[in-house]
Amino acid sequence: MTVAKNILETIGNTPLVDISSLSPNPQVKILIKLEGVNPGGSIKDRIALSLIEDAERTGRITPGATLIEPSSGNTGIGMALVCRVRGYTLKVVLPQNVSIERRQLLEVWGAQIIESPGSEGSNGAVRMAQRLAAENPDWVFLYQYGNDANPRAHYEHTGPEIWRDAPEVTHFVAGLGTSGTLLGVGKYLKEKNPAVQVWAVEPPTGEMVDGLRNLDDGYIPPIFLQNGGEELLDRKTIVGPKDSLAWTRRLIDVGVFAGISTGAALAGAVKAAQLIESGTVVIVSPDGGWKYLSTGAWTDDLDEVVERAKRIIYF
Numbered sequence: 001m002t003v004a005k006n007i008l009e010t011i012g013n014t015p016l017v018d019i020s021s022l023s024p025n026p027q028v029k030i031l032i033k034l035e036g037v038n039p040g041g042s043i044k045d046r047i048a049l050s051l052i053e054d055a056e057r058t059g060r061i062t063p064g065a066t067l068i069e070p071s072s073g074n075t076g077i078g079m080a081l082v083c084r085v086r087g088y089t090l091k092v093v094l095p096q097n098v099s100i101e102r103r104q105l106l107e108v109w110g111a112q113i114i115e116s117p118g119s120e121g122s123n124g125a126v127r128m129a130q131r132l133a134a135e136n137p138d139w140v141f142l143y144q145y146g147n148d149a150n151p152r153a154h155y156e157h158t159g160p161e162i163w164r165d166a167p168e169v170t171h172f173v174a175g176l177g178t179s180g181t182l183l184g185v186g187k188y189l190k191e192k193n194p195a196v197q198v199w200a201v202e203p204p205t206g207e208m209v210d211g212l213r214n215l216d217d218g219y220i221p222p223i224f225l226q227n228g229g230e231e232l233l234d235r236k237t238i239v240g241p242k243d244s245l246a247w248t249r250r251l252i253d254v255g256v257f258a259g260i261s262t263g264a265a266l267a268g269a270v271k272a273a274q275l276i277e278s279g280t281v282v283i284v285s286p287d288g289g290w291k292y293l294s295t296g297a298w299t300d301d302l303d304e305v306v307e308r309a310k311r312i313i314y315f
């Protein structure tokens, strides 16, 4: 056992767990990387640290800086944690209709909340943050969708951890939000073994699954374009909200309490396992299930949960 010098040193080095009992093909192993064990509860702790350390190195932020971030999701929470520990002020632009857990977690870490109209959703929060950053030039907007320190966190850490623990990997399957995970891990694994297949899981156009987006919905993250995302991805697979929820529930059978996008990634892995003869599919579980308890995902009728998720931003 070693003693971490501070909590930020405990980010990463997450466990990889064999859940092959959920594989429909006995010749295909499924391994899941549990990012919910990070101190802020998600994979986004990695990029929050990477974005902030990069900004410190390049002088974009100096002691006592104020940062602004439009995120109802894990990035806001991860940034709030890192800012609190490093002594920065964080303002988070949040749509009014986010779930109670999201708001509470940001408050726990001391982020200052600025509300944006619920009717404009997450894109409205991004627009408001861009406007506020332009009006307040001393506020720093690190913008996870356009900042190479996002995929770099996965290229330097998440990818090497997977390769170290499972060099037999044949397929990497993950949800696409900013695309940082797929770009960073995918690039690293393909450098190690060009035969590794990289599959993105996207929701159907116009639908929401926990932090994931469909690139055909009209917004392509700049990091995806800058890092050759189109050439890197071998395949995109569409998984809807109901299937994501159903597979999130199935994970309970193997003792994994995960967020809804994990169910989407698992649905993608199951499709891969059905299509290939043999191999090892590695998926990422971006977060644990705690923040989604009020969705009723594990307890209520799945159609009701899908309907409820259209009114409240849980993800």
Ligand SMILES: Cc1ncc(COP(=O)(O)O)c(C=O)c1O
Pocket (backbone or CB within 6 Å): 073, 074, 075, 175, 176, 177, 178, 179, 180, 181, 182, 210, 211, 212, 259, 261, 262, 286, 287
């Ligand atoms: C819960 C959850 N799952 C998956 C993702 C997608 O990861 P990435 O942004 O690296 O594509 C996100 C991103 O926001 C997320 O919050």
